[in-house]
Amino acid sequence: MSTALAYDTVRRPNSVLPAPLQPAPVAAPPAPRRAAVPVAAPVARTRVVAAAALVGLAACFVGAQLVLSIGTAQGAYELAALQQRSDVLTRQQQSQQEALRSLAAPQRLAAKAAALGMVPDDSPAYLDARTGRVLGTVDSTAGTAAAPGGITR
Amino acid sequence: MTAGADRAARRGRSQRYRPAFVLLLVGLLAAVFLVRLADVQVVHAESLRDESKDRRSITSVLPGPRGDVVDADGTVLATSVTRWEVTAVPWIAAKAGRVDVHATAIATALGLDPGAVRTALTADPKADYALIAKQVTADDLERVKRLDLGWLYYRAVSKRTYPAGAVAGNLIGFVGADQQPQAGVEYGWNRCLAGQDGEAVSESALDRTPIPGTEAVVKPARPGGTVRLTIDRDLQYYAQQVLAARARETGARWGAVVVSEVRTGSLLAVADWPTVNPNAVATTADADPGALGSRAFTAPYEPGSTMKAITASMLLDAGLATPRTRVTAPYRLRTADGADVNDSEQHGDERLTLTGVLVQSSNTGLSQLGVRLDDAKRYAYLKAFGFGAPTEVGFGAEAAGDLGAGAPDWDAQSRLATMFGQGLTTSAVQMASAYQALANRGVRLPVRLVASCTDADGVRHPVTTGGARRVISAKAATSTVRMLENVATKGWLRDFVRIPGYRIATKTGTAQESDGRGGYAEGYLVSLAGIAPAESPRYVVYVVLDAPSRMNTSQATAPVFQKVMSRALQAGGVVPSGRSSPDLPAGW
Known part of the structure; x- marks a missing residue:
C-alpha cells in the first residue's frame, strides 16, 4: 500500500483528525512516515481556514470593487450630465450677457428713450438753492437724438 | 516492493527538479518579456510613439x-x-x-x-x-x-x-x-x-x-x-452724436471733438466723423478709408487762430507783454523783411490790447507783438506745449505735426504766420493738449487714452507716460485764460458758446487749408478750443470741422462746443461758477 495518500491532507482530512486525540502507548510502532501525521494535522486545518478566508476576502474585494465601480460609473454619468448642464447654462449666460450689452449701448438706449418721447437736454438749467435764482433757461429742446446723421447701430 | 520504492525515488527526484524546471520556464518567459519590453520601450520607442500619436490621438x-x-x-x-x-x-x-x-x-x-x-x-x-x-x-x-x-x-x-x-x-x-x-x-x-x-x-x-x-x-x-x-462711453457717444449732426448740417468733409480732463491729462472723449463701426468695417472701408482710424490723432492740419492763445501765453510768460499791452492793428501789415499778413476782414487801424487782439483775432496785431519773442525761444515753447511730436498716447499712425520749414529759422512770412497758426501743422489731440496746459496753470500733463492694463491674473499695470512738465508760469497761464474769457464774452460767437451758470474761455480758428501745392485751397478748416469753468478749469473741449461747405466760419463749431462742454460739466458734477467773467479792456 502506498503511503503517498498520507500527504493528501486535503483529500482525506477526516482520516487523520482523530489521531492526536488517541494516545497510543501500547500500539505497535507504525510506519515511520505515519509518525508525521499527527504533526501535519493542525497545519492542514489552518490551511483550510486560511484558504476559506482568502476566498472570502477575494469575494469581498470583488464585491466591493463592483459596488465601487458602479458607484464611480454612476458618479461619472452624473458628473457628465452636470457638466453638460453647466456648459449649456454658461452658453446661455454668455448669450444673455451679449444681448444685454448690446441693449445697453447708448445709441439703443437713446432710440428707446426717443420712442418714449424723451429728448436729451442739451442746455441744462440749475437752481441756486441759496438765492432761488435759476441759472440757464428751461426751454424745451429739439434734442440731438432727433438730428439726422448720428449713430444708429 | 522494490519497484514501488524505485517509483517513489524517481518521483522524489522529479519532485525535486520540478520547481527548478518551473523556475527556469518562468525565468525564460520573463527574459522574453524583458527583451520585448526593451524593444518597445527603448529601441523602437520613438517611432512607435509617433505612430500611435498619429493614429490614436488628436491635438x-x-x-x-x-x-x-x-x-x-x-x-x-x-x-x-x-x-x-x-x-x-x-x-x-x-x-x-x-x-x-x-x-x-x-x-x-x-x-x-x-x-x-x-x-x-x-x-x-x-x-x-x-x-x-x-x-x-x-x-x-x-x-x-x-x-x-x-x-x-x-x-x-x-x-x-x-x-x-x-x-x-x-x-x-x-x-x-x-x-x-x-x-x-x-x-x-x-x-x-x-x-x-x-x-x-x-x-x-x-x-x-x-x-x-x-x-x-x-x-x-x-x-x-x-x-x-480713460474714455467715458456716454460722453463719447454724445460727442459723436452732436458732431455727426453738425458735420452733416454744415456739409463738412470730416470733423473731430476732443474732450480732455485738465487735472489728469486724460482724454474723456475723442469723437471723429465719419467714424468706423468696428462691427461692420467693410462699409467704412468702402466709403472712406481715412475714417478707419482716428483723424483726431492722425490728421495734421494748419490749426489757425487757436494758436494765437498759445503765442500770447508765451509773450506773458517771457514778460514781453501783459493782457493790457497796446498795439495798433492795421488791416494789412507789410514788414521790412518782406512778410505780408492781413486780417480776415477789411478794417481801419484798430487800437487793441493783447486781450483785444485775441477777441478780434487780429493777425496783424499779434504779429507785431509776437516778434518781441526770439524765434528759438518760441520754437522751444512750441515743443514744450507738445507740438511737433506725437503725443504720449502713441496711437497708430499718429501725426507728429510739422513746425514749418527750417524751424526755428522760419522765413519772414512763416515767422509771422506760425504765430497765428498757419505754416505749421498740428493734430486735434495736440491742440487740445496745449490748451490743457493753459488750463492747468501752465503744467502740461502727458496725454492719456489708456489708463491701465489688467492681466489675466488680475494684476493691474497702470500706464506710465512720463511726468508733468511746466511750460509757462501759473500767472501767465491764468492771465491767458482770463483773456480767453473775454473772447468768450465779447467775441462774435458769444451768443453761441454761452453756457449759463459757468465761466468759459474760448478761442476760435478759421484756417486756410494747404492745397498740397504750396498754396491755399478754397475751403477753410474751422475750429474752436474752450476751457470751463474758467475760474477753476476742469475740461478742455476742442472742436474741428474740415471745409464745412454750408457754413465756412468757426460758427459751425460753436454749438458742438457748447453742447459737449455743457454735458461734460453736467456729467462731471461741476458746480456752476456763480459769478461772471472779469472784464479786461480790449481797446484803448
Whole structure:
C-alpha cells in the first residue's frame, strides 16, 4: 500500500483528525512516515481556514470593487450630465450677457428713450438753492437724438 | 516492493527538479518579456510613439480668449464671444441614411439653405469632414444639438464683438476676419489684449473625432488682459452724436471733438466723423478709408487762430507783454523783411490790447507783438506745449505735426504766420493738449487714452507716460485764460458758446487749408478750443470741422462746443461758477 495518500491532507482530512486525540502507548510502532501525521494535522486545518478566508476576502474585494465601480460609473454619468448642464447654462449666460450689452449701448438706449418721447437736454438749467435764482433757461429742446446723421447701430 | 520504492525515488527526484524546471520556464518567459519590453520601450520607442500619436490621438487647440477693452467706468467696449463651427462626417451620415431629411432639419435649425447643406453632406459621401456652418450662435447651436445627430461635430471659435457699435470705434479699432488686430487700441495694445492658446490631446475615434473624456491638457490656455481706457462711453457717444449732426448740417468733409480732463491729462472723449463701426468695417472701408482710424490723432492740419492763445501765453510768460499791452492793428501789415499778413476782414487801424487782439483775432496785431519773442525761444515753447511730436498716447499712425520749414529759422512770412497758426501743422489731440496746459496753470500733463492694463491674473499695470512738465508760469497761464474769457464774452460767437451758470474761455480758428501745392485751397478748416469753468478749469473741449461747405466760419463749431462742454460739466458734477467773467479792456 502506498503511503503517498498520507500527504493528501486535503483529500482525506477526516482520516487523520482523530489521531492526536488517541494516545497510543501500547500500539505497535507504525510506519515511520505515519509518525508525521499527527504533526501535519493542525497545519492542514489552518490551511483550510486560511484558504476559506482568502476566498472570502477575494469575494469581498470583488464585491466591493463592483459596488465601487458602479458607484464611480454612476458618479461619472452624473458628473457628465452636470457638466453638460453647466456648459449649456454658461452658453446661455454668455448669450444673455451679449444681448444685454448690446441693449445697453447708448445709441439703443437713446432710440428707446426717443420712442418714449424723451429728448436729451442739451442746455441744462440749475437752481441756486441759496438765492432761488435759476441759472440757464428751461426751454424745451429739439434734442440731438432727433438730428439726422448720428449713430444708429 | 522494490519497484514501488524505485517509483517513489524517481518521483522524489522529479519532485525535486520540478520547481527548478518551473523556475527556469518562468525565468525564460520573463527574459522574453524583458527583451520585448526593451524593444518597445527603448529601441523602437520613438517611432512607435509617433505612430500611435498619429493614429490614436488628436491635438486640439484650447482657445486663450482675447481680453476686453473697457471705458473709464469698466463698461465693456470690446469683448470676445463664443461662436461655433458645425462640421459633419459625410460617410457616417450616408450610412445612417435619410440624408435629405437630416439636411433640411439642420438647415431649418441654423437658418441655412437646405440645398447648400445637402450639397455639403453629399458632395463626397466618403469624406471624413464637411463644413456645415461657421459663426453659429448659442441659440442656434442648442437647436441643432436637439436633432441628436451623432455625425455632427461642434467646435467653439472666438469672435470679437463691439457691444456699443460705432461708439469709440475710431479709438478701439477692430480685428480682421482672422481675428487679428488691425487698428486702434486693438492693434496698439495687442500685447496686453492677446491671449495665448493652449493645447490638449485626446484619443481619436474611428472617424477621427475625439473620444469624449479622453482629453488631457498639455498646455493650459492663457486669457488676455483687460485694457481700460480713460474714455467715458456716454460722453463719447454724445460727442459723436452732436458732431455727426453738425458735420452733416454744415456739409463738412470730416470733423473731430476732443474732450480732455485738465487735472489728469486724460482724454474723456475723442469723437471723429465719419467714424468706423468696428462691427461692420467693410462699409467704412468702402466709403472712406481715412475714417478707419482716428483723424483726431492722425490728421495734421494748419490749426489757425487757436494758436494765437498759445503765442500770447508765451509773450506773458517771457514778460514781453501783459493782457493790457497796446498795439495798433492795421488791416494789412507789410514788414521790412518782406512778410505780408492781413486780417480776415477789411478794417481801419484798430487800437487793441493783447486781450483785444485775441477777441478780434487780429493777425496783424499779434504779429507785431509776437516778434518781441526770439524765434528759438518760441520754437522751444512750441515743443514744450507738445507740438511737433506725437503725443504720449502713441496711437497708430499718429501725426507728429510739422513746425514749418527750417524751424526755428522760419522765413519772414512763416515767422509771422506760425504765430497765428498757419505754416505749421498740428493734430486735434495736440491742440487740445496745449490748451490743457493753459488750463492747468501752465503744467502740461502727458496725454492719456489708456489708463491701465489688467492681466489675466488680475494684476493691474497702470500706464506710465512720463511726468508733468511746466511750460509757462501759473500767472501767465491764468492771465491767458482770463483773456480767453473775454473772447468768450465779447467775441462774435458769444451768443453761441454761452453756457449759463459757468465761466468759459474760448478761442476760435478759421484756417486756410494747404492745397498740397504750396498754396491755399478754397475751403477753410474751422475750429474752436474752450476751457470751463474758467475760474477753476476742469475740461478742455476742442472742436474741428474740415471745409464745412454750408457754413465756412468757426460758427459751425460753436454749438458742438457748447453742447459737449455743457454735458461734460453736467456729467462731471461741476458746480456752476456763480459769478461772471472779469472784464479786461480790449481797446484803448
